[in-house]
Amino acid sequence: MHSIVHCRSCQSPDLRSLVSFGDMPVADLLIDPKEAQHPPALFPLHLVFCPQCSLVQIRETLPPEFLFNSDYPYFSSFSDDLLAHARDNAMELLRAEGLTEKHQVIEIASNDGYMLRHFADAGIPVLGIDPAAGPVSAARNIGIPTEQEFFTYELAQHWKANGRTADVLIANNVLAHVADSLGFVKGLAAILKPTGVASIEFPYVRDLIDHCEFDTIYHQHLCYFSVTSAQYLLAQAGLVIHDVRRLPIHGGTLRLYVSHDRPVSEAVVQLLEQEQALGIASVDYYLDFANRVNSLRDELRQLILELVESNHRIACYGAAAKGTTLLGCLGLPRNVMEYVVDRNVHKHGRMMPGSLLPIGRVERLAEDQPDYVLLLAWNFKDEIIRQQCEYRNAGGKFIVPIPQIQVI
Numbered sequence: 001m002h003s004i005v006h007c008r009s010c011q012s013p014d015l016r017s018l019v020s021f022g023d024m025p026v027a028d029l030l031i032d033p034k035e036a037q038h039p040p041a042l043f044p045l046h047l048v049f050c051p052q053c054s055l056v057q058i059r060e061t062l063p064p065e066f067l068f069n070s071d072y073p074y075f076s077s078f079s080d081d082l083l084a085h086a087r088d089n090a091m092e093l094l095r096a097e098g099l100t101e102k103h104q105v106i107e108i109a110s111n112d113g114y115m116l117r118h119f120a121d122a123g124i125p126v127l128g129i130d131p132a133a134g135p136v137s138a139a140r141n142i143g144i145p146t147e148q149e150f151f152t153y154e155l156a157q158h159w160k161a162n163g164r165t166a167d168v169l170i171a172n173n174v175l176a177h178v179a180d181s182l183g184f185v186k187g188l189a190a191i192l193k194p195t196g197v198a199s200i201e202f203p204y205v206r207d208l209i210d211h212c213e214f215d216t217i218y219h220q221h222l223c224y225f226s227v228t229s230a231q232y233l234l235a236q237a238g239l240v241i242h243d244v245r246r247l248p249i250h251g252g253t254l255r256l257y258v259s260h261d262r263p264v265s266e267a268v269v270q271l272l273e274q275e276q277a278l279g280i281a282s283v284d285y286y287l288d289f290a291n292r293v294n295s296l297r298d299e300l301r302q303l304i305l306e307l308v309e310s311n312h313r314i315a316c317y318g319a320a321a322k323g324t325t326l327l328g329c330l331g332l333p334r335n336v337m338e339y340v341v342d343r344n345v346h347k348h349g350r351m352m353p354g355s356l357l358p359i360g361r362v363e364r365l366a367e368d369q370p371d372y373v374l375l376l377a378w379n380f381k382d383e384i385i386r387q388q389c390e391y392r393n394a395g396g397k398f399i400v401p402i403p404q405i406q407v408i
């Protein structure tokens with residue numbers, strides 16, 4: 001593990017501490033039950049702020065090969081809401097950019113092709129790149145050409161030299177995951193055609209702080225951007241944010257439309273003004289976050305322990321990375337909660353890192369009828385509660401932990 005001493009964006013050595021989570025397991029590395037007797041390595045998780053460029057980031061960098069290995073269990077196509085979100089994003093880009101078979105769409109972190117297939121269906125040439133073997137093979141199986149690699153500045157230069165450039169470049173939920181933020185955006189600038197547009201999504205740090213979404217902080221997630229800090233980073237690669245949108249997905253997402261020199265929209269100006277009024281570039285904006293995280297954690301821990309003491313059974317829903325952070329922060333004794341369910345069949349039969357809760361099928365909730373289900377995947381709350389009407393009709397209740405504790 002490497003611990004940064006300079007900001008990932010502006011290289012300033014002045015990094016201020018916001019919250020330390022102590023030692024945590026790697027969130028997405030689900031455990032094979034055969035290996036459960038060897039506890040996985042724990043690594044510090046420490047959130048810091050750079051006053052010079054206002055980027056919130058974690059200090060620790062684990063090797064990406066370790067974080068996104070061939071076992072990487074995340075397949076985009078297991079969430080209906082995410083699929084609908086991707087389809088809308090694709091259709092809008094198709095129309096707005098007037099794409100034809102003469103254009104090229106490139107997606108970085110293209111996962112299982114959940115997004116590119118909409119362009120491919122419309123006859124637009126597409127190319128995906130993703131480091132995870134499972135999703136890459138799923139994408140190739142549905143006919144989406146996909147390179148199994150990490151996107152770097154060096155690779156981008158190589159692609160540019162070979163004429164692999166994009167009219168539309170998509171990078172959703174990847175910018176915040178790369179250690180070399182500046183190299184990554186320079187790579188985007190290299191393969192984006194002079195008239196092209198890049199559509200970039202990441203969780204909005206303002207939602208993280210305002211809604212106390214502390215469980216979205218984990219080792220894979222290195223940076224937490226505002227428009228202000230993203231603009232600082234992109235400007236270093238000669239790119240401009242010409243349009244922006246706030247979206248509800250993943251607990252609050254920013255979508256930036258980035259180009260070499262398109263005129264800047266009123267939405268960008270307004271959001272930058274709002275951020276300035278909030279003081280998002282000042283450490284003061286973030287300072288009471290640690291206190292709010294601690295109170296929410298203590299309240300949730302107490303609720304769960306009281307329920308168990310009064311003989312209620314509790315399971316969890318959502319074997320996602322954020323669940324590992326939440327369970328890790330709660331630090332509950334073993335066997336307080338019984339198991340985790342998830343829709344992703346690739347996770348079944350494994351165990352959550354840290355808590356070692358076994359992961360099984362979602363149907364188990366209705367069959368087994370635990371009294372409460374802690375909703376670790378609270379960002380898909382509406383979708384999950386819709387799907388679990390049988391469990392709820394039989395008296396089952398969900399505990400929604402974030403932004404505030406709610407039992408429904």
Ligand SMILES: [Zn+2]
Nearest residue numbers: 007010050053
């Ligand atoms: Zn900085």
